[in-house]
Amino acid sequence: MAIEAPDERARRRLVNVLARAFRDNPMNVAIHGASPRRRLRANRAGLRALILDSGEHAIARVIRIDQQVVGGFVAIPPGLFPLPRPRIRRQLGCLLHQGARAMEQWSRVDFELGQFRTSLDHWYLAVLGVDPTHQGRGLGGRLLAELTRLAEERPAPIYLEADRAESVRFYRGRGFEDLAEHSVLGVRCICLGKGFSGAAPDVCDSVRVQS
Ligand SMILES: CC(C)(COP(=O)(O)OP(=O)(O)OC[C@H]1O[C@@H](n2cnc3c(N)ncnc32)[C@H](O)[C@@H]1OP(=O)(O)O)[C@@H](O)C(=O)NCCC(=O)NCCS
Numbered sequence: 001m002a003i004e005a006p007d008e009r010a011r012r013r014l015v016n017v018l019a020r021a022f023r024d025n026p027m028n029v030a031i032h033g034a035s036p037r038r039r040l041r042a043n044r045a046g047l048r049a050l051i052l053d054s055g056e057h058a059i060a061r062v063i064r065i066d067q068q069v070v071g072g073f074v075a076i077p078p079g080l081f082p083l084p085r086p087r088i089r090r091q092l093g094c095l096l097h098q099g100a101r102a103m104e105q106w107s108r109v110d111f112e113l114g115q116f117r118t119s120l121d122h123w124y125l126a127v128l129g130v131d132p133t134h135q136g137r138g139l140g141g142r143l144l145a146e147l148t149r150l151a152e153e154r155p156a157p158i159y160l161e162a163d164r165a166e167s168v169r170f171y172r173g174r175g176f177e178d179l180a181e182h183s184v185l186g187v188r189c190i191c192l193g194k195g196f197s198g199a200a201p202d203v204c205d206s207v208r209v210q211s
Pocket residue numbers: 021022025125126127128129130131134135136137138139140141142160161162163164166167169170173
């Protein structure tokens with residue numbers, strides 16, 4: 001088992017792994033519908049923009065077992081959020097594989113959850129996932145420990161959003177606290193953070209008022 005910064009090839013593998021990991025998440029189903037194949041295709045298009053084009057602004061790590069990429073994460077260090085808009089070809093890829101309606105819905109999710117985000121400088125964990133055939137063996141925990149190590153080098157709280165009950169449990173069990181809860185497109189999303197300490201109540205005041 002090894003955790004490493006991915007080269008181009010490993011990034012492409014990570015796109016496929018995370019497309020599978022997120023395939024059945026509630027927001028994916030709400031936006032992309034009942035067909036698992038469609039959700040996989042849509043996820044790959046979205047993840048290409050994040051994983052292949054964010055090299056200068058985000059930090060990625062992959063975890064390998066027997067040389068195979070089986071999980072990974074993309075995190076945006078303090079001060080670098082939000083990421084620049086994806087390249088036109090990636091946006092066209094999303095249009096082709098997700099459709100305009102789904103793209104609009106993802107923008108809405110991003111906008112609505114964006115209101116939760118604190119003005120405090122923080123790490124933003126954009127995605128973390130493990131291939132479904134390798135889940136439950138400690139790999140997600142190893143990846144999160146690696147992110148925590150990186151966050152110690154550039155100290156700032158860590159923030160993320162999760163829409164799956166098992167994932168929320170995963171983070172809660174590893175020192176993350178609920179900061180806010182919001183329903184978008186009928187899907188319950190939990191905003192979680194680590195290291196916000198006394199700042200936590202302010203993080204979500206605006207959202208509490210609106211929801
Ligand atoms: C959340 C996720 C990264 C955890 O990875 P993992 O390798 O299964 O995690 P670990 O084996 O280190 O830890 C398992 C823990 O996660 C929980 N868990 C979450 N999903 C699980 C799954 N599908 N299978 C087994 N355990 C799962 C378990 O309850 C367990 O908690 P515990 O150790 O406190 O008892 C992984 O399930 C995943 O990729 N989920 C889909 C993508 C996602 O929702 N990511 C989070 C939002 S960014």
